[in-house]
Amino acid sequence: MxxxxxxxxxxxxxxxxxxxxxxxxxxxxxxxxxxxxxxxxxxxxxxxxxxxxxxxxxxxxxxxxxxxxxxxxxxxxxxxxxxxxxxxxxxxxxxxxxxxxxxxxxxxxxxxxxxxxxxxxxxxxxxxxxxxxxxxxxxxxxxxxxxxxxxxxxxxxxxxxxxxxxxxxxxxxxxxxxxxxxxxxxxxxxxxxxxxxxARGREPxxxxxxxxxxxxxxxxxxxxxxxxxxxxxxEQRYAEQMVEDARLVVVGYGTAGRIAQTAVKQARREGMKVGLFRPISLWPFPERRLSRLADRVDAFLVVEMNAGQMLDDVKLAAGGQVPVDFYGRMGGMVPVPEEIYQAIEGLYAKLPGSLS
Amino acid sequence: MVAAETVIEEQVVYARPESLRDVPTHYCPGCTHGIAHRLVAEVLDELGVRSRTIGVSPVGCAVFAYKYFNTDGCEAAHGRAPAMATGIKRVNPSAVVFTYQGDGDLAAIGTAEIIHVASRGENITTIFINNAIYGMTGGQMAPTTLPGQYTKSSPGGRDVELTGFPMRMAELLGTMPGAAYVTRRSLHNVKEINKAKKAIRTAFKVQLAGLGFAMVELLSACPTNWGLSVPEAIQWIEDVMVPYYPLGDTKVADGVDALMKER
Missing domain, CATH: 3.40.50.970 (Thiamin diphosphate (ThDP)-binding fold, Pyr/PP domains)
Known part of the structure; x- marks a missing residue:
C-alpha cells in the first residue's frame, strides 16, 4: 500500500x-x-x-x-x-x-x-x-x-x-x-x-x-x-511524549492533543520540563498510566475543545495528588499553539520552586 | 341386530404449527393476538420457511412475540422494527424477515420508519395489529383510536378537535410506490379470519418473490382495555371499527395478483 x-x-x-x-x-x-x-x-x-x-x-x-x-x-x-x-x-x-x-x-x-x-x-x-x-x-x-x-x-x-x-x-x-x-x-x-x-437445524x-x-x-x-x-x-490506550522528566504534563486528545504537542515542544525549547499525554482510548480512560504520572509530576494541564469534560477523568486519575488546570475553547473554536503555550507558561511559573 | 363394529382411525385435524412454540402466551382472554400469531405461524409452516425466518418484535403487547414464534427473533426499540428488519434483510437477503407491530408502535412512534420502509420497497413483511388502543401501558389513546372512543388518555372520548383523527395506515401506505401489497383484514369472525390468513400468505409470498414491501393490517380486539366482554368486543370491531377502517386491499402491485390466485 x-x-x-x-x-x-x-x-x-x-x-x-x-x-x-x-x-x-x-x-x-x-x-x-x-x-x-x-x-x-x-x-x-x-x-x-x-x-x-x-x-x-x-x-x-x-x-x-x-x-x-x-x-x-x-x-x-x-x-x-x-x-x-x-x-x-x-x-x-x-x-x-x-x-x-x-x-x-x-x-x-x-x-x-x-x-x-x-x-x-x-x-x-x-x-x-x-x-x-x-x-x-x-x-x-x-x-x-x-x-x-x-x-x-x-x-x-x-x-x-x-x-x-x-x-x-x-x-x-x-x-x-x-x-x-x-x-x-x-x-x-x-x-x-x-x-x-x-433456525435451520438448531434451536431458535x-x-x-x-x-x-x-x-x-x-x-x-x-x-x-x-x-x-x-x-x-x-484496552487502555495512549501516546506520550517527553514525560520522563516532566514537571508539567499537558493532557489532550484528538485535535486538541495534536495542537498541544506544538505548544509542548515550544515550552521545551524555552527550557520548561513539559510533557504531553494523549489519551487514545477515551473509554476506557488510560487512568493507570496517568495516575502513575501523577505520582511524580507537579501538575497537569488539560486542553480540550470544550468547557472541560475529560478534565473530570484526569482529576479522578490524579486522585488529588497534584493540581489539574484546564485550558479550553468552545463553540467550534480551535486553539492555536500560542494560546496553549501561554497556559503552559502561566501554570509552570506557579509550580513549587519555580522562579516567578 | 348387532351393529357392526367400526373402527375410525384417529386423524389429527388441528395441531400447533411448528412455527409456534409450545408455551403459554401472556395475552388477555379474548385478545386476538393469539389468532394473529397462529395465522402467521401456519403460513410460515405452509411456505416451508420457518428455518430461514427472522421475526422482529415490537414494543407493545406483542413485545414477547419472539418467545412465541419458533423462529430466530429479536426485539426492536419502540417503533423501530422496520429499520431493524431493514438492517437484517439487507445483510441476509435470503432470510424471510417480518415485523409484528401494534398501532402505537407502527402508527405513532414508528411512523417515519414504516413509511420509509414502504418507500424503499424493502423486501420485508409487516403484520400490523390495529386494536385502536395502547394495550400494554393499560389503555391509552392510540393514533387509531376512533372519534369519541373512551380511553384512559381520552377520558371524555376522543375529541378530534383536540387530538386529530384516527390514521388509516393501510390507505396511507397503499399510496407508496415501493409497497407491493397492502391490505386490511379483520379477526372478528371465521370468514374474516380465513381471509386474513390468505392475506398473510400473500404478504409472505410477495417477500419470497422479491416484489417489495407487504403489510397486512389486522383489526383486532382488546376487550380488557375497551372495557367490553369478549362477544361485545368482537361485535364492536364489526360495528365500529370496520366502517372507519374498510376491509380490503389498498395496494396490489404488478405480479402480486398472480400470487394471490395461487393456492
Missing part, C-alpha cells in the same frame, strides 16, 4: 471498508457527510449494503438489525445526529451485539454550528444512552491514526460484542494529509455463532435487551459490567 493524500472523512470510510464492514447506514450531516458519500459510491460497487436512512434514529436501528444478523455494521454522524442515535446505542449495548459508530464532533449545544469541537466527550464516554454501560471510545489525532483506529474499532467491537465509537472532530474529518490505507481484508465467510441467521436464537425479572436483569448487568472491567484492564 502506498502513502496517499486523504481527507479524514474519506479515510475513515475507506478504512472501514478495508476492515470488512458489510453494511453502512447513515444520514447526511456536516461535517461528516463525505464519509457517507464515499460509502454511497464504494459499498454498492463492492456488493455491500448501503442505505441513506430517513434519520439518524433509523440509521442506528438498521445498524442494530444488521449487527443482530452477524454482519459488521456501522454508521457515522456528527453531534446532533449522535444525540438522536442514543436510543439505538443503548439497545446495542444491552443486547451485546457489535457495532461501530463514527462521531465527527461539531460545536453545540443544540444545532450549534459545523465547526470542530470535542463537546461530545461526556455523551460518548459516559453512557451514550440510558442504562448502565460505557461504550469503547477511540480518539485519533491524525488521518493515519483515524485509519488505524477504524480498523481496530471493528476488531474490538467483535471481540467484546460491544459498541465502539471512533470520535474525530470537524477539523480531522475535513483536513487532508498523507496516510496509508491497510490492504483489503476478505469479508468473513461465516456469521458468528450467536447471530440471527434462521433470540436477541433482546428486555428482561422483566429484576434479579435476572441484575445478573445481565453484572455480566455486562464484568465485560467492561475486562475492557478496562486490556
Amino acid at each position: 502506498a502513502v496517499e493524500l486523504l481527507k479524514g472523512n474519506v479515510a475513515l470510510a475507506e478504512a472501514a471498508i478495508r476492515a470488512g464492514v458489510e453494511a453502512y447506514f447513515g444520514y447526511p450531516i456536516t461535517p461528516q457527510t463525505e464519509l457517507l458519500e464515499h460509502m454511497a459510491k464504494r459499498m454498492p460497487e463492492l456488493g455491500r449494503a448501503f442505505i441513506q436512512a430517513e434519520s439518524e434514529l433509523a440509521s442506528i436501528n438498521m445498524v442494530y438489525g444488521a449487527a443482530c444478523a452477524g454482519a459488521r455494521a456501522m454508521t457515522s454522524s456528527s453531534s446532533p445526529g449522535i444525540s438522536l442515535m442514543q436510543e439505538g446505542f443503548s439497545y446495542i449495548a444491552g443486547s451485546e451485539v457489535p457495532a461501530v459508530v463514527v462521531d465527527v464532533m461539531r460545536g453545540g449545544p443544540g444545532l450549534g454550528n459545523i465547526q470542530p469541537s470535542q463537546s461530545d466527550y461526556f455523551q460518548v464516554t459516559r453512557s451514550a444512552g440510558h442504562g448502565d454501560y460505557h461504550a469503547i471510545v477511540l480518539a485519533p489525532a491524525s488521518v493515519q491514526e483515524a485509519i488505524d483506529l477504524m480498523v481496530l474499532a471493528f476488531d474490538l467491537a467483535d471481540k467484546y460484542r460491544h459498541l465502539v465509537f471512533v470520535v474525530a472532530d470537524g477539523l480531522l474529518g475535513q483536513m487532508m494529509e498523507p496516510a496509508e490505507l491497510p490492504p483489503m481484508r476478505p469479508l468473513r465467510s461465516e456469521r458468528p455463532d450467536w447471530a440471527l441467521t434462521g 436464537r433470540i436477541i433482546t435487551s428486555l428482561e422483566l425479572d429484576a434479579p435476572a436483569l441484575e445478573e445481565v448487568n453484572k455480566r455486562l459490567q464484568a465485560k467492561l472491567r475486562v475492557i478496562e484492564e486490556h
Whole structure:
C-alpha cells in the first residue's frame, strides 16, 4: 500500500471498508457527510449494503438489525445526529451485539454550528444512552491514526460484542494529509455463532435487551459490567511524549492533543520540563498510566475543545495528588499553539520552586 | 341386530404449527393476538420457511412475540422494527424477515420508519395489529383510536378537535410506490379470519418473490382495555371499527395478483 493524500472523512470510510464492514447506514450531516458519500459510491460497487436512512434514529436501528444478523455494521454522524442515535446505542449495548459508530464532533449545544469541537466527550464516554454501560471510545489525532483506529474499532467491537465509537472532530474529518490505507481484508465467510441467521437445524436464537425479572436483569448487568472491567484492564490506550522528566504534563486528545504537542515542544525549547499525554482510548480512560504520572509530576494541564469534560477523568486519575488546570475553547473554536503555550507558561511559573 | 363394529382411525385435524412454540402466551382472554400469531405461524409452516425466518418484535403487547414464534427473533426499540428488519434483510437477503407491530408502535412512534420502509420497497413483511388502543401501558389513546372512543388518555372520548383523527395506515401506505401489497383484514369472525390468513400468505409470498414491501393490517380486539366482554368486543370491531377502517386491499402491485390466485 502506498502513502496517499486523504481527507479524514474519506479515510475513515475507506478504512472501514478495508476492515470488512458489510453494511453502512447513515444520514447526511456536516461535517461528516463525505464519509457517507464515499460509502454511497464504494459499498454498492463492492456488493455491500448501503442505505441513506430517513434519520439518524433509523440509521442506528438498521445498524442494530444488521449487527443482530452477524454482519459488521456501522454508521457515522456528527453531534446532533449522535444525540438522536442514543436510543439505538443503548439497545446495542444491552443486547451485546457489535457495532461501530463514527462521531465527527461539531460545536453545540443544540444545532450549534459545523465547526470542530470535542463537546461530545461526556455523551460518548459516559453512557451514550440510558442504562448502565460505557461504550469503547477511540480518539485519533491524525488521518493515519483515524485509519488505524477504524480498523481496530471493528476488531474490538467483535471481540467484546460491544459498541465502539471512533470520535474525530470537524477539523480531522475535513483536513487532508498523507496516510496509508491497510490492504483489503476478505469479508468473513461465516456469521458468528450467536447471530440471527434462521433456525435451520438448531434451536431458535433470540436477541433482546428486555428482561422483566429484576434479579435476572441484575445478573445481565453484572455480566455486562464484568465485560467492561475486562475492557478496562486490556484496552487502555495512549501516546506520550517527553514525560520522563516532566514537571508539567499537558493532557489532550484528538485535535486538541495534536495542537498541544506544538505548544509542548515550544515550552521545551524555552527550557520548561513539559510533557504531553494523549489519551487514545477515551473509554476506557488510560487512568493507570496517568495516575502513575501523577505520582511524580507537579501538575497537569488539560486542553480540550470544550468547557472541560475529560478534565473530570484526569482529576479522578490524579486522585488529588497534584493540581489539574484546564485550558479550553468552545463553540467550534480551535486553539492555536500560542494560546496553549501561554497556559503552559502561566501554570509552570506557579509550580513549587519555580522562579516567578 | 348387532351393529357392526367400526373402527375410525384417529386423524389429527388441528395441531400447533411448528412455527409456534409450545408455551403459554401472556395475552388477555379474548385478545386476538393469539389468532394473529397462529395465522402467521401456519403460513410460515405452509411456505416451508420457518428455518430461514427472522421475526422482529415490537414494543407493545406483542413485545414477547419472539418467545412465541419458533423462529430466530429479536426485539426492536419502540417503533423501530422496520429499520431493524431493514438492517437484517439487507445483510441476509435470503432470510424471510417480518415485523409484528401494534398501532402505537407502527402508527405513532414508528411512523417515519414504516413509511420509509414502504418507500424503499424493502423486501420485508409487516403484520400490523390495529386494536385502536395502547394495550400494554393499560389503555391509552392510540393514533387509531376512533372519534369519541373512551380511553384512559381520552377520558371524555376522543375529541378530534383536540387530538386529530384516527390514521388509516393501510390507505396511507397503499399510496407508496415501493409497497407491493397492502391490505386490511379483520379477526372478528371465521370468514374474516380465513381471509386474513390468505392475506398473510400473500404478504409472505410477495417477500419470497422479491416484489417489495407487504403489510397486512389486522383489526383486532382488546376487550380488557375497551372495557367490553369478549362477544361485545368482537361485535364492536364489526360495528365500529370496520366502517372507519374498510376491509380490503389498498395496494396490489404488478405480479402480486398472480400470487394471490395461487393456492
